[in-house]
Amino acid sequence: MKQPIYLDNNATTPLDPRVLEAMLPYFTEKFGNAASRNHAFGWVAEEGVDYAREQVAKLIGCTEKEIIFTSGATEADNLAIKGVFEMYKEKGNHIITAVTEHKAVLDTCKHLEKNGARVTYLGVKEDGLIDLAELEATMTPETILVSIMYGNNEIGVIQPVKEISAIAHKHGALFMTDATQAVGKIPVDVNADGIDLMAFSAHKMYGPKGVGALYVRRKGPRVKVTAQMDGGGHERGMRSGTLNVPGIVGLGKACELCRLEMESETVRLSALRDKLESTLNKMEESYVNGNTQHRLPHVANISFKYVEGEGLMMAMSDLAVSSGSACTSASLEPSYVLKSLGLSDDLAHSSIRFGLGRFTTEAEIDQAIAVTEKAVNHLRELSPLWEMFKEGIDLSKIEWAEH
Amino acid sequence: MAYSEKVIDHYNNPRNVGTLNKDSKFVGTGLVGAPECGDVMRLQIEVGEDNVITDAKFKTFGCGSAIASSSLATEWLKGKTIDEALAIDNMDIVEELALPPVKIHCSVLAEDAIKSAINDYRVKNGLEAIALEKSHH
Numbered sequence: 295m296k297q298p299i300y301l302d303n304n305a306t307t308p309l310d311p312r313v314l315e316a317m318l319p320y321f322t323e324k325f326g327n328a329a330s331r332n333h334a335f336g337w338v339a340e341e342g343v344d345y346a347r348e349q350v351a352k353l354i355g356c357t358e359k360e361i362i363f364t365s366g367a368t369e370a371d372n373l374a375i376k377g378v379f380e381m382y383k384e385k386g387n388h389i390i391t392a393v394t395e396h397k398a399v400l401d402t403c404k405h406l407e408k409n410g411a412r413v414t415y416l417g418v419k420e421d422g423l424i425d426l427a428e429l430e431a432t433m434t435p436e437t438i439l440v441s442i443m444y445g446n447n448e449i450g451v452i453q454p455v456k457e458i459s460a461i462a463h464k465h466g467a468l469f470m471t472d473a474t475q476a477v478g479k480i481p482v483d484v485n486a487d488g489i490d491l492m493a494f495s496a497h498k499m500y501g502p503k504g505v506g507a508l509y510v511r512r513k514g515p516r517v518k519v520t521a522q523m524d525g526g527g528h529e530r531g532m533r534s535g536t537l538n539v540p541g542i543v544g545l546g547k548a549c550e551l552c553r554l555e556m557e558s559e560t561v562r563l564s565a566l567r568d569k570l571e572s573t574l575n576k577m578e579e580s581y582v583n584g585n586t587q588h589r590l591p592h593v594a595n596i597s598f599k600y601v602e603g604e605g606l607m608m609a610m611s612d613l614a615v616s617s618g619s620a621c622t623s624a625s626l627e628p629s630y631v632l633k634s635l636g637l638s639d640d641l642a643h644s645s646i647r648f649g650l651g652r653f654t655t656e657a658e659i660d661q662a663i664a665v666t667e668k669a670v671n672h673l674r675e676l677s678p679l680w681e682m683f684k685e686g687i688d689l690s691k692i693e694w695a696e697h
Numbered sequence: 698m699a700y701s702e703k704v705i706d707h708y709n710n711p712r713n714v715g716t717l718n719k720d721s722k723f724v725g726t727g728l729v730g731a732p733e734c735g736d737v738m739r740l741q742i743e744v745g746e747d748n749v750i751t752d753a754k755f756k757t758f759g760c761g762s763a764i765a766s767s768s769l770a771t772e773w774l775k776g777k778t779i780d781e782a783l784a785i786d787n788m789d790i791v792e793e794l795a796l797p798p799v800k801i802h803c804s805v806l807a808e809d810a811i812k813s814a815i816n817d818y819r820v821k822n823g824l825e826a827i828a829l830e831k832s833h834h
Contacts, residue, residue: 602735604760608700608708619735619760628735640732676714676764678739678756679732694731695809 298614299658303498303651304447304475304593305616309544310500310652316547317502320540328537329528339539346546350507353549354492355483362508362529363542367474368398370493370508373533374470375402377519378439378491379411382468386436390467392416392424392453393634395443398493399472403441412436420636421585422451429458433465440469444476444492448618448631448647449584450593452476459488468517474498474506478552479590480560484509490517496541500652501548505541508533555652563650564591566659570648571596573663577670579683583632583645592650595632597641600680601673603628606646609669613662618645640679700761701795707765712772715754717741725818727810736763736803740770740810744818748779755810762800766790766807779815783827 300308320342328343330336347358364370379389391403393415403413414432416424424442433440440462445452459469470491476482477492478499484492495506510532511517525534552559571594575582579599595618598606603619618629619642628642637645648662674680682689700708719726723743730737736759743752753771757764769790774782790796790804809829816826 600758602759602763604735605708605758605764608761638733639735643732643735676711676756677758678728678737679758681716681756689732692728694733694737695729 296612298612299662300614301648301650301654301658301662302614302616303654304450304647304649306497306503307500307651308653309502310548310551312551313501313544313547317540317544320543324539326539328539329526339537342539342543343537346542349546349550353482353553354477354509355485356509357512359530360484360509360512362510362532363537363545364493364506364508364533365504365538366497366506367396367472367493367495370495370506371396371398371472372402373508373519373522374491374493374510375399375439375441376406376522377532378468378470378517379406379409380520381518382438383410385466386434386438388412388414388434388436389439389441390414390416390429390432390437391441392418392443394418394422394446394448394631395441396447396472396474399441399443416442418634422446422449422583422631422635423453423585423588424458426454426457426461430461433461433467435466437462437465437467440467442469442471444471444473444482445479445590446584446631447475448629449595449635450475450590451584452480452588452590454588455487455489459490463488468515475590475593478549478556479592481556484511490515491519496545496548499548499552502541502544505538505545507545559652560591563654566654566656567592567594567648567650569656570594570650570659570663574666577667580670581641583635583637594648595645596648597632597637597645598670599641599644600677600683601670602643603645606644606669606673609672610646610665612665615649616647618647619643703769703794704761704765704796707768707794708761711755711764711768713754713768713775714756716756717743717752717754722821723818725814725816725821727813727815727817729809729813730759730806732758735759736806738763738767738806738810740767740807740814742774742782742814742818744779750774750777750779750782759803759806760800762794762796763803763806765794766796766803767810769793770807770811774811779818782811782815785811
């Protein structure tokens with residue numbers, strides 16, 4: 295079977311062969327436990343981890359001691375939010391987040407609500423950005439944490455992190471960000487951005503799955519989180535468990551490559567993305583979702599009105615993309631992120647996310663454009679809504695049988 | 698999720714896509730579903746002498762299974778009498794297309810579309826609409 299063109303790099307990215315090469319020795323001859331202090335096997339493994347810690351720290355502008363390795367961004371989100379809630383409960387119980395966050399943040403907050411937390415879920419504006427005045431008005435003396443993602447996984451919008459952290463700090467709260475989609479893609483500097491805690495993951499930046507990190511600020515202020523896993527007290531006591539040495543080495547190498555290639559990659563990817571987006575946006579009744587100024591360089595989210603996303607993806611089987619349609623889910627609810635932008639359900643059902651990556655070529659983008667145009671046109675020929683639209687019938691005036 | 702071969706066949710080569718004259722008294726039109734829910738089916742039948750369905754057309758906004766369900770329905774409807782058409786059950790469609798449980802609602806919608814088209818035809822021709830079971834999707 296011919297492999298489809300991979301344009302789902304927000305879901306995961308392929309491992310860069312250079313990352314794999316760096317990892318391989320740590321599966322075999324350098325297999326030691328990084329916590330073994332008494333022999334060379336342990337020292338070699340620890341050296342690999344230390345070097346990776348430096349590579350990671352360099353990408354985000356922090357010191358090595360501020361990196362806690364985890365199994366991925368979901369664990370890092372859990373550790374940050376639950377850990378802060380438990381560590382700072384004397385100070386207050388209020389957490390502020392946003393409705394467009396990843397489930398790893400939202401569901402962690404929901405969990406804490408059962409344990410006495412009060413959580414505010416900020417809405418977003420039509421372009422996907424939060425309203426800073428609303429954030430400021432929501433801050434209370436009991437607010438211990440503001441958790442707002444850096445770049446959104448579905449639409450790619452970049453929140454004004456610097457301004458958000460300034461507001462949090464002004465009111466004595468910590469600022470945490472899930473930066474899974476942003477780290478390695480755009481410049482992220484924890485000091486310039488005023489970040490106290492930050493979660494990210496290797497597999498979104500051409501590293502391996504199953505490894506990520508939590509940045510925890512050590513100075514101004516010194517942030518502490520309560521460990522969520524008990525054991526050998528690894529990672530400065532914040533995350534027990536034998537270190538995933540090959541994975542960590544891979545994360546380090548992935549960070550280094552992203553840092554060295556970010557500038558040229560951003561130029562290349564945004565040019566390809568813009569070509570894809572502007573061409574498809576020329577189709578009748580197509581809409582780009584989310585803010586297009588403050589956005590990750592490699593994401594385009596487009597709704598093709600009057601066709602349904604899942605049906606569309608089936609016609610685009612030469613492309614691996616994702617849709618905001620949730621025809622397969624039991625709830626039949628389309629993407630909560632798109633709905634929170636104020637998109638009607640039918641437009642959310644009609645959305646396709648294109649996620650470009652390091653290995654995306656211009657030829658692939660040209661092919662993606664052709665496949666998408668053909669699929670949209672084919673499905674519109676089949677669509678009663680398209681026919682009605684063309685006849686000038688106002689679909690909002692029809693009494694649909696809700697089901 | 699992988700689609701069955703039959704779904705893919707109907708999706709790639711949909712039968713009877715199109716539009717019949719909805720103002721003709723020989724044509725019954727059923728429009729079911731809602732754009733908000735991600736699927737809308739329009740199914741039309743043309744009825745000839747002896748209550749035999751001589752033509753059927755559809756257009757569907759929805760996923761592959763919804764398109765395949767309505768395509769299959771039009772295929773089955775042609776040549777059937779109205780009474781035979783009323784006997785088509787959504788589970789027949791599920792079976793023929795090997796639809797997974799999450800896609801059963803597509804077959805329910807197709808059955809609703811058939812009944813709704815028949816009722817439109819009946820009402821146009823001075824007959825009473827047949828009471829339909831409340832749809833359950």
